[in-house]
Amino acid sequence: MQKLVSQRKIFILADATVWRLWGKKLLQSLDAPRTPVILVPSGERYKRMATVEKIAQQLSAQGAERSSLLIAFGGGVTGDIGGFVASIFLRGIEYVHIPTTLLAQVDSSIGGKTGVNLTAGKNLVGTFCQPRMVLTDPLLLRTLPRRELRAGLFEALKCAVIGDPKLFELLIAKRSRILSGEPSALLPVIRACAALKSRVVSLDEKEGGLRRILNFGHTIGHALEAATRYRRFLHGEAIAWGMLAATQLAVQAGQLASSTGDRICSLIVSYGPVPSLGRIDLAAVCRHLSADKKVRRGVVHFVLPRRIGAVRIVSGISEKQVLSVLKNLLATDPFGRLARRQSRSRAGKQ
Ligand SMILES: NC(=O)c1ccc[n+]([C@@H]2O[C@H](COP(=O)([O-])OP(=O)(O)OC[C@H]3O[C@@H](n4cnc5c(N)ncnc54)[C@H](O)[C@@H]3O)[C@@H](O)[C@H]2O)c1
Numbered sequence: 001m002q003k004l005v006s007q008r009k010i011f012i013l014a015d016a017t018v019w020r021l022w023g024k025k026l027l028q029s030l031d032a033p034r035t036p037v038i039l040v041p042s043g044e045r046y047k048r049m050a051t052v053e054k055i056a057q058q059l060s061a062q063g064a065e066r067s068s069l070l071i072a073f074g075g076g077v078t079g080d081i082g083g084f085v086a087s088i089f090l091r092g093i094e095y096v097h098i099p100t101t102l103l104a105q106v107d108s109s110i111g112g113k114t115g116v117n118l119t120a121g122k123n124l125v126g127t128f129c130q131p132r133m134v135l136t137d138p139l140l141l142r143t144l145p146r147r148e149l150r151a152g153l154f155e156a157l158k159c160a161v162i163g164d165p166k167l168f169e170l171l172i173a174k175r176s177r178i179l180s181g182e183p184s185a186l187l188p189v190i191r192a193c194a195a196l197k198s199r200v201v202s203l204d205e206k207e208g209g210l211r212r213i214l215n216f217g218h219t220i221g222h223a224l225e226a227a228t229r230y231r232r233f234l235h236g237e238a239i240a241w242g243m244l245a246a247t248q249l250a251v252q253a254g255q256l257a258s259s260t261g262d263r264i265c266s267l268i269v270s271y272g273p274v275p276s277l278g279r280i281d282l283a284a285v286c287r288h289l290s291a292d293k294k295v296r297r298g299v300v301h302f303v304l305p306r307r308i309g310a311v312r313i314v315s316g317i318s319e320k321q322v323l324s325v326l327k328n329l330l331a332t333d334p335f336g337r338l339a340r341r342q343s344r345s346r347a348g349k350q
């Protein structure tokens with residue numbers, strides 16, 4: 001990193017909350033106390049074109065050049081905005097991402113997708129632009145709210161199911177240390193996810209085929225997020241429901257042994273709780289699934305597990321099948337059952 005920052009102008013783009021918690025430390029470790037810092041307010045709603053313009057204006061006013069380096073310091077939102085600005089400012093400058101959420105460490109910082117939202121939808125404007133470096137430190141997660149940590153862990157579970165049986169076992173064996181955010185327990189999880197994602201992305205950078213396996217749980221997950229106007233679930237939480245649904249669809253389609261389906265679902269549920277599906281507007285979920293269909297030339301793709309560590313991309317799953325699985329999840333309420341069990345056992349201990 002020292003080599004990368006020496007003899008060039010560097011600029012830090014930081015999430016305001018992260019900066020308050022970790023800014024001093026970053027400046028110390030860069031050994032560059034006078035580095036200009038541009039702050040972005042925390043939150044998905046700032047991931048939009050107006051923010052990009054403001055940042056570009058500030059970079060320009062502060063004398064950024066083609067050879068300058070932008071360091072994006074924050075979660076997926078900061079990484080997506082920072083990468084996008086870097087890819088278009090002066091037709092492209094280099095950037096480094098220091099991801100500070102688990103989701104960003106295991107997922108969004110790898111793969112080079114950058115971008116912002118439009119009112120018409122998420123991530124509708126963006127570029128593919130690889131960072132020069134991603135610098136990950138699990139110690140940064142010490143201040144991350146527990147709910148955000150758990151949401152990131154669902155993306156790690158996704159990696160395990162789509163391509164890493166060893167990670168699956170690790171997530172079972174070290175569950176409580178991982179859930180309590182112990183850096184030494186999180187490190188091998190982050191490593192395994194980063195390795196898997198970079199392997200997939202290097203074989204298919206622009207999502208022509210293989211990269212779609214990373215969408216396990218996302219077809220239904222995205223529809224759930226949209227149907228609840230992005231208010232009820234964090235992204236990883238919606239993906240948890242999406243993975244439960246996809247696993248049940250795989251069992252129903254006869255492509256996954258039901259005992260393996262049960263193992264996958266138990267692991268997902270054991271990383272809960274997650275807000276319930278209660279009173280979800282199923283018609284809205286279906287509308288969003290078919291909107292997705294329009295975008296993808298009339299076909300909705302589902303990534304369904306075949307076994308732990310292998311998935312298949314399947315089309316031709318009917319709305320009726322999806323609805324039946326969602327109704328079953330609504331009725332059985334697996335995360336609610338877990339929460340009730342946990343509160344009974346806490347009460348028993350008192
Ligand atoms: N580019 C990709 O390939 C890709 C992949 C997945 C998701 N994404 C994008 O990532 C975004 C979600 O990322 P996210 O979940 O990291 O959200 P985020 O960046 O909004 O961070 C979540 C919250 O955590 C706070 N925070 C971050 N680090 C912290 C820390 N160390 N301590 C305390 N608080 C901290 C932030 O201020 C924010 O409030 C979405 O916009 C999504 O579209 C991109």
Ligand SMILES: [Zn+2]
Nearest residue numbers: 155218235239
């Ligand atoms: Zn995701």
